[in-house]
Amino acid sequence: MSPIIETRHLSKKFGGIVVANDIDFTLHGGKVMGLVGPNGAGKSSLVNLICGTVPADSGEVLLHGRAITGLTAYQRARSGIARTWQNIRLFPSLTVLDNIVVAAREYSGERIGSIFRERRGGDSALVDAAMHQLSRVNLQDYAHHLPTELSIGRQKLASLARALMNEGECLFLDEPVAGVEGRVYETLKELIRQEAAKGNAVCIVEHNISFIEDLCDHCVFMFNGTLVSEGTVADLKRDTQLTELYFGRHE
CATH class of the missing domain: 3.40.50.300 (P-loop containing nucleotide triphosphate hydrolases)
Incomplete structure (x- = not known):
């Protein structure tokens, strides 16, 4: 192969x-x-x-x-090609959910920080996909939290969920x-x-x-x-x- x-x-x-x-x-x-x-x-x-x-x-x-x-x-x-970082690098001013959404390959880069509030059209599909990734790492209950409110372990999981949101072939x-x-x-x-x-x-x-x-x-x-x-x-x-x-x- x-x-x-x-x-x-x-x-x-x-x-x-x-x-x-x-x-x-x-x-x-x-x-x-x-x-x-x-x-x-x-x-x-x-x-x-x-x-x-x-x-x-x-x-x-x-x-x-x-x-x-x-x-x-x-x-x-x-x-x-997706990745995580040694020093995590979540966006501290965005919610955990929005940190995941912005990693989608089809994300346009517009309305950072407002996607969850709008939840319509294509945005709703991205939110659903992000919530799926958060559920995979058992962080669905922390979607509205800021990363700084999470333990280091949960921040690591959020970082992985963000990488998985890419849905690519290489991690x-x-x-x-x-x-x-x-x-x-x-x-x-x-x-x-x-x-x-x-x-x-x-x-x-x-x-x-x-x-x-x-x-x-x-x-x-x-x-x-x-x-x-x-x-x-x-x-x-x-x-x-x-x-x-x-x-x-x-x-």
Whole structure:
């Protein structure tokens, strides 16, 4: 099966710091990929390059074999590439519901903050779709709340609901369970499994190796802007060099 996302020779420097060094990377539908490595390895930078929030210095990004390197971040999102962020980034002045609605690919960008009040025509369909995503993360009762009124765990769930509102084929999750435990942790795992079962590609950047081990079909280890090894978590843990670089910190 051809990959949904592919990068070829993708490279990026910030000054003298190389965050992506000639990276070839693929994501396949129906699979959950883990992207692991120490802080500063370039994991989030790679996600930014693929999602278009940071321009590449060289190389290309392909979606279903079509080059999208020249597309803006919002154009890539409208092509079906969705993501969450380490620092969540919900709009604090919008309700939780409106935060979800604005992530729809067909959303026109008009009447931010007023969609729920109007509920007519196409807007009503978007509200219904947003409420469906909120129900998936058990936040339907918080639709009218501001994000700042939610716990960090619920904010993480709202962030995931916003990404799911894209209804695309590719989902990037940047440290989804940092600071999260209990029911929220299990809900995140179940939703990721559901997305892969739909045939979507999921990539998780995460330091919680147990979370990665439970979910990921395949894992890539990144260090100093370079993809240095890949395999299952068990495969990577057997690599003495990687254990010294990273995994030993978790044992």
